[in-house]
Amino acid sequence: MYPILEKKNLNNNVEEMVIRAPYVARHCEPGQFIILRVDDEGERIPLTIAEYDRKQGTVTIIYQVAGYTTRKLSEKKVGEGIVDFVGPLGQPTVLHPVKRVIGIGGGVGAAPLYPQLKKLSEMGTSVDVILGARNKDLIILEEKFSRFCKNVYVTTDDGSYGAKGLVTEKLKALVEAGEKYDEVIAIGPVIMMKFVSLLTKPWNLKTNVSLNPIMVDGTGMCGGCRVTVGGQTKFACVDGPDFDGHQVDYDELMRRQSMYKTEEAHSCKIGLRPS
Amino acid sequence: MSPKKVPIPEQKPEERIKNFREVALGYTPEQAMEEATRCLQCKTRPCVAGCPVNVKIPEFINKVAEGDFDEAARILVSENCLPAVCGRVCPQETQCEILCVRGKKGEPVAIGRLERFVADYAMEHMSQEIPKIKKNGIKVAIAGGGPAGLTCAGELARMGYDVTIFEALHALGGVLMYGIPEFRLPKRLVAREIANALNLGVKIEKNVIIGKSIKVDELFAEDFRAVFIGCGAGLPSFMKIEGENLNGVYSANEFLTRANLMKAYDFPNSPTPIKVGKRVAVIGGGNVAMDAARTAKRLGAEEVYIVYRRSEAELPARAEEVHHAKEEGIIFRLLRNPVKILGKDGWVTGMECVEMELGEPDESGRRRPVVKKGSNFSFPVETVVVAIGGTPNPLIRQTTPGLETQKWGGIIVDEATMKTSKEGVYAGGDIVTGAATVILAMGAGKKAARAIHEALQKKTS
Numbered sequence: 240m241y242p243i244l245e246k247k248n249l250n251n252n253v254e255e256m257v258i259r260a261p262y263v264a265r266h267c268e269p270g271q272f273i274i275l276r277v278d279d280e281g282e283r284i285p286l287t288i289a290e291y292d293r294k295q296g297t298v299t300i301i302y303q304v305a306g307y308t309t310r311k312l313s314e315k316k317v318g319e320g321i322v323d324f325v326g327p328l329g330q331p332t333v334l335h336p337v338k339r340v341i342g343i344g345g346g347v348g349a350a351p352l353y354p355q356l357k358k359l360s361e362m363g364t365s366v367d368v369i370l371g372a373r374n375k376d377l378i379i380l381e382e383k384f385s386r387f388c389k390n391v392y393v394t395t396d397d398g399s400y401g402a403k404g405l406v407t408e409k410l411k412a413l414v415e416a417g418e419k420y421d422e423v424i425a426i427g428p429v430i431m432m433k434f435v436s437l438l439t440k441p442w443n444l445k446t447n448v449s450l451n452p453i454m455v456d457g458t459g460m461c462g463g464c465r466v467t468v469g470g471q472t473k474f475a476c477v478d479g480p481d482f483d484g485h486q487v488d489y490d491e492l493m494r495r496q497s498m499y500k501t502e503e504a505h506s507c508k509i510g511l512r513p514s
Numbered sequence: 515m516s517p518k519k520v521p522i523p524e525q526k527p528e529e530r531i532k533n534f535r536e537v538a539l540g541y542t543p544e545q546a547m548e549e550a551t552r553c554l555q556c557k558t559r560p561c562v563a564g565c566p567v568n569v570k571i572p573e574f575i576n577k578v579a580e581g582d583f584d585e586a587a588r589i590l591v592s593e594n595c596l597p598a599v600c601g602r603v604c605p606q607e608t609q610c611e612i613l614c615v616r617g618k619k620g621e622p623v624a625i626g627r628l629e630r631f632v633a634d635y636a637m638e639h640m641s642q643e644i645p646k647i648k649k650n651g652i653k654v655a656i657a658g659g660g661p662a663g664l665t666c667a668g669e670l671a672r673m674g675y676d677v678t679i680f681e682a683l684h685a686l687g688g689v690l691m692y693g694i695p696e697f698r699l700p701k702r703l704v705a706r707e708i709a710n711a712l713n714l715g716v717k718i719e720k721n722v723i724i725g726k727s728i729k730v731d732e733l734f735a736e737d738f739r740a741v742f743i744g745c746g747a748g749l750p751s752f753m754k755i756e757g758e759n760l761n762g763v764y765s766a767n768e769f770l771t772r773a774n775l776m777k778a779y780d781f782p783n784s785p786t787p788i789k790v791g792k793r794v795a796v797i798g799g800g801n802v803a804m805d806a807a808r809t810a811k812r813l814g815a816e817e818v819y820i821v822y823r824r825s826e827a828e829l830p831a832r833a834e835e836v837h838h839a840k841e842e843g844i845i846f847r848l849l850r851n852p853v854k855i856l857g858k859d860g861w862v863t864g865m866e867c868v869e870m871e872l873g874e875p876d877e878s879g880r881r882r883p884v885v886k887k888g889s890n891f892s893f894p895v896e897t898v899v900v901a902i903g904g905t906p907n908p909l910i911r912q913t914t915p916g917l918e919t920q921k922w923g924g925i926i927v928d929e930a931t932m933k934t935s936k937e938g939v940y941a942g943g944d945i946v947t948g949a950a951t952v953i954l955a956m957g958a959g960k961k962a963a964r965a966i967h968e969a970l971q972k973k974t975s
């Protein structure tokens with residue numbers, strides 16, 4: 240069992256958990272992820288690592304309560320545990336100490352973005368961030384980013400908070416206003432990463448993305464997470480999850496993520512059944 | 515005496531394709547005793563030499579013939595910690611049985627079936643006899659809880675070592691749990707046999723990936739005196755043809771892991787889903803391909819094809835598996851090679867193949883398949899399973915300085931001791947040989963255990 244030490248709601252359906260997992264905490268770096276199973280009959284799902292504390296042997300995960308397994312996870316309380324928690328998986332993000340970086344976090348994508356920007360900031364890079372979501376309730380970690388980001392921009396689709404509009408509109412406005420960035424790190428829904436990459440490509444602005452395809456084991460064994468990057472098939476779990484945003488075949492990725500849509504709808508309904 | 519083996523009762527093909535229960539049902543005590551009397555008890559014991567873990571075959575068979583199944587089980591377990599597994603999945607026909615003197619005239623003794631009978635009997639009727647072990651307190655780490663690692667761990671624990679198995683997945687067993695399907699190897703038996711093997715005091719750390727969660731050099735720093743690496747062949751290979759990333763294309767690893775380990779056949783009772791179309795093509799001709807094809811059939815596919823580029827004679831799968839697959843209605847499309855997977859709206863709709871013919875033998879001694887020009891044809895399928903093997907997992911190699919590997923990624927060892935180029939590190943199983951058999955991995959684990967013992971005794975004495 241991996242004990243749950245802390246748990247809190249970041250908004251209506253995004254939660255944060257601190258879990259004791261010394262083997263993960265020992266070597267994990269920004270950009271890496273874990274796979275967990277909530278109980279003995281559970282499925283394996285990947286989640287990115289938001290924070291870690293090597294001394295305490297703890298790892299923080301942030302997840303949106305969206306499907307069967309995250310719902311089960313959400314039912315767990317502090318003091319209880321989850322049966323399996325394995326990692327760190329994937330390659331750590333290669334962070335270069337450049338002059339200035341802007342991060343873009345879409346929805347719960349702000350969680351894996353956080354440790355990357357934090358580390359960059361510690362390396363002396365000047366960091367800005369755009370946090371985007373459908374509405375105010377879905378914006379997370381704003382206060383935490385503001386501790387080290389020079390500028391925190393917020394956009395919402397419905398204008399309930401920050402600027403009304405998409406993260407891409409914000410980025411475009413900033414660059415057109417003369418802001419100079421050496422690199423963009425965009426993490427969020429695939430469609431967001433696609434349009435950020437389309438926007439930055441003509442500017443020749445290096446853009447890193449973090450992908451979250453369907454996977455089973457997370458160690459390279461199943462190959463379910465294959466993505467086409469620069470015309471070559473890569474396994475997101477061992478070659479990624481970070482890739483050059485300008486090289487990723489996003490349409491294929493979106494299609495592959497929808498492979499079990501009908502089954503997911505089915506198991507979500509089961510999850511909703513009052514127990 | 516009968517020139518033929520006593521036949522083993524099986525579920526009828528038309529029944530078994532509707533369930534995941536075991537195909538072969540096993541001998542009754544009478545059948546086992548009858549078969550055991552076919553053993554000539556010859557002095558030369560060629561069968562024992564053919565067994566990678568050197569099971570005392572004539573001795574245990576003699577006890578079966580006498581009806582002393584308890585003693586037969588003791589003899590069997592003394593050399594093989596997973597007999598119920600081996601009795602089911604070992605290729606006896608190329609190991610022990612092929613050397614059986616009776617095989618010169620008629621069929622060899624059914625060693626595999628007898629092993630299975632004795633193991634099953636022991637599981638049902640006997641409580642495990644745990645030997646008194648004098649602990650020596652010396653720590654040994656095992657990376658990977660598959661057949662190689664389990665055997666190595668069991669052997670070392672018996673000699674008194676303080677053994678810890680580090681397993682990346684949430685269950686021990688490796689390929690026995692995620693790869694080989696329930697209908698060929700019931701998971702209940704695997705779990706039970708693993709528990710027996712580890713009852714000797716082996717510690718288990720699940721969800722730990724050597725090379726990621728902890729590195730080999732750190733294990734030494736934590737006072738482990740030797741490390742055995744048995745982490746398998748790992749990464750699935752794909753054909754590198756157009757359409758391979760379409761929805762509906764699986765590696766055999768993923769297809770079988772979903773079905774076996776994650777119990778996707780029981781969806782939605784199990785939350786892990788699997789997609790199987792009306793028509794399924796499995797690419798490859800080995801045991802894994804047969805397992806995938808027969809699993810697809812049981813998951814409801816109406817037509818299941820095996821697409822293999824050579825002819826029937828070259829199929830690497832065991833004859834028994836091919837026979838079972840045929841009985842279950844699997845359609846063999848031999849001398850065919852896929853060149854493209856066809857799709858519409860992102861989903862698989864068919865496969866384009868070329869016909870092949872056999873040319874001169876290649877380095878492997880098998881006749882090389884050559885494309886027949888202009889023979890392209892296509893047929894409709896909704897699911898494709900790629901079962902053409904894999905390459906070793908690079909995690910340990912990448913994070914262990916001083917560990918020498920082959921070009922293809924396999925760890926290089928001294929075959930007599932399974933010792934690697936790095937002091938104190940041993941390796942065995944698929945990570946050394948590439949995809950091979952359960953029993954070869956077990957043999958390697960056993961050999962490594964002996965070599966580790968010898969090396970550590972020298973050091974500590």
